[in-house]
Amino acid sequence: KNEVEQSPQNLTAQEGEFITINCSYSVGISALHWLQQHPGGGIVSLFMLSSGKKKHGRLIATINIQEKHSSLHITASHPRDSAVYICAGKAAGNKLTFGGGTRVLVKP
Amino acid sequence: GAGVSQSPRYKVAKRGQDVALRCDPISGHVSLFWYQQALGQGPEFLTYFQNEAQLDKSGLPSDRFFAERPEGSVSTLKIQRTQQEDSAVYLCASSSFMNTEAFFGQGTRLTVV
Numbered sequence: 034k035n036e037v038e039q040s041p042q043n044l045t046a047q048e049g050e051f052i053t054i055n056c057s058y059s060v061g062i063s064a065l066h067w068l069q070q071h072p073g074g075g076i077v078s079l080f081m082l083s084s085g086k087k088k089h090g091r092l093i094a095t096i097n098i099q100e101k102h103s104s105l106h107i108t109a110s111h112p113r114d115s116a117v118y119i120c121a122g123k124a125a126g127n128k129l130t131f132g133g134g135t136r137v138l139v140k141p
Numbered sequence: 142g143a144g145v146s147q148s149p150r151y152k153v154a155k156r157g158q159d160v161a162l163r164c165d166p167i168s169g170h171v172s173l174f175w176y177q178q179a180l181g182q183g184p185e186f187l188t189y190f191q192n193e194a195q196l197d198k199s200g201l202p203s204d205r206f207f208a209e210r211p212e213g214s215v216s217t218l219k220i221q222r223t224q225q226e227d228s229a230v231y232l233c234a235s236s237s238f239m240n241t242e243a244f245f246g247q248g249t250r251l252t253v254v
Contacts, residue, residue, distance in 0.1 A: 066243065075147075075247035076184075076232060119183055128174060128197060129234075129243065131183035 036062060037122045039132035046139050052107040054118050054135045062122030065103045066129060067094050070117045079105070081123075110139045143167070145246035147233050153252045154223045162218045162249045166235030174243065175208055175218050176232040184232055190216060223253045 036059040046052050056065065064083040070076045080087045080094040082103070087094050091110075096103040107114055115138050121129040146165040154160050166173050172191055176184035177200075186200040192213035201208070205223075210216040220227055230248040 068245070076234075076245035078242055078244060081242045121184075128186045128189050128200075129176075129184075130186070131176075133183045 036124065036130045037120060037132040039120055039135055041135060042133065043136045044138070046110050046137070048111060048139055048141050050110050050139075052110050052114070052137060052139075054105045054120075054137070056103045056105070056120035056132055058101050058103070058120075058122045060101070062101075062124050062130070064123040065094075065096055066121040066123065067103075067105045068119040068121060070119060070134070072116075076119070079118075107137075110137075112139045112141050115139050145233055145235050145244050147231075147246035147249050149249060150247060151250050151252075153254060156225060156253055157222050158253075159219065159221045160223055160251065162220075162231050162251070164216045164218070164233030164235075164246060166214065166216070166233070167237075167244055168214075169237065170235035170244075171213075171238050172236045172243075173210060173216050174234045174236075175216070176234065177202075178230040178232055178248070180229070187218070187231075220251075223251075225253050227251060228253045 038057045040055050066081050067079040068076045082096050091108045093106040117134045119134045121131045148163045174189050175187040178184040188208045189197040190210040205221045207219045230250050232248045233246045234243040236243045
């Protein structure tokens with residue numbers, strides 16, 4: 034059983050819509066990464082957070098430690114936001130355990 | 142360079158061939174990770190180095206997989222006698238130390254034919 038679960042697996046939105054991706058994780062994970070992966074491209078780290086909320090441009094990440102849940106929000110979505118978004122938990126030994134990813138498609 | 146660099150970007154190997162994948166981490170980064178990402182799936186942990194010490198190799202799928210980082214900088218992931226199931230993107234990531242953000246390379250896409 035994966036220690037990090039993401040939902041939804043796929044998401045299609047119209048340009049301008051607000052997008053939310055959810056991530057639940059198990060005990061032992063001390064921090065969450067949100068990552069972005071474009072087709073054929075490498076992975077870009079968007080956020081690393083262990084508490085509270087972080088914002089960068091149109092991206093917002095929140096984490097609730099008690100509920101072991103994190104969300105990534107994209108406001109005013111744009112076609113260039115189309116990518117796979119992955120949450121990854123940092124556990125003991127510093128290694129990351131990845132969720133299955135959410136494939137986001139934003140249509141113009 | 143400013144980021145994590147991996148080479149080659151693409152590698153096609155015949156089944157049974159040995160391959161070597163290279164990772165140049167960000168200069169000064171202590172921690173280095175290798176991950177394997179099969180098509181349509183999330184990455185899976187392979188191994189972790191802190192400087193030149195391989196602290197965790199629990200994710201290596203078989204003894205055909207070997208990783209080294211002899212001088213605590215560049216790392217090489219070697220796969221011997223490649224099999225078709227080894228086809229995947231191999232990602233390298235580095236971070237300055239524990240509990241800091243990880244930076245990923247572009248990955249090496251290995252196709253075993």
